[in-house]
Amino acid sequence: MEYGLGITVASRFFYSVANFIFLAILEYLMTSDQLKLAKNGDFLIGSVTDQISLFKEKFPPQYVDKKLTDILIWFYLPECPAGAVWVKYDDNGHEILIWT
Known part of the structure; x- marks a missing residue:
């Protein structure tokens, strides 16, 4: 079964699972x-x-048939609420931030 734009039930399901x-x-x-x-x-x-x-609200609401690189670009668009900052700790327990 397809919905508009060629989006199948399976792709919608897997997208919602991946989102979760x-x-x-x-x-x-x-x-x-x-x-x-x-x-x-x-x-x-x-x-x-x-x-x-905030991410739940802003995340693209449905799967769109695109290449993975097109989907990953969303993280660099203004509508993406934030980027990742990895947190590591040195031997003394001091926080080291790795900005992406």
Whole structure:
């Protein structure tokens, strides 16, 4: 069964599953202090739940048949709420931030 633009039920299902997994991993990394979210050099404010909700609101709502590189570009567009800042710790427990 197809919906407009050639989007099949299967692709919609797998997209929603992938979206769920992405958000779950994002939440895990944030709650385990391995990742922070930032936009234009400023960390997002609010709880992890608030920040995940922002991604849920802004994430492209449906799968569009495109190459993976086209989908990954979304992370660099203004509508993407934030980018990843990886958090590592040195031997003394000091935080090291790796901006992407």
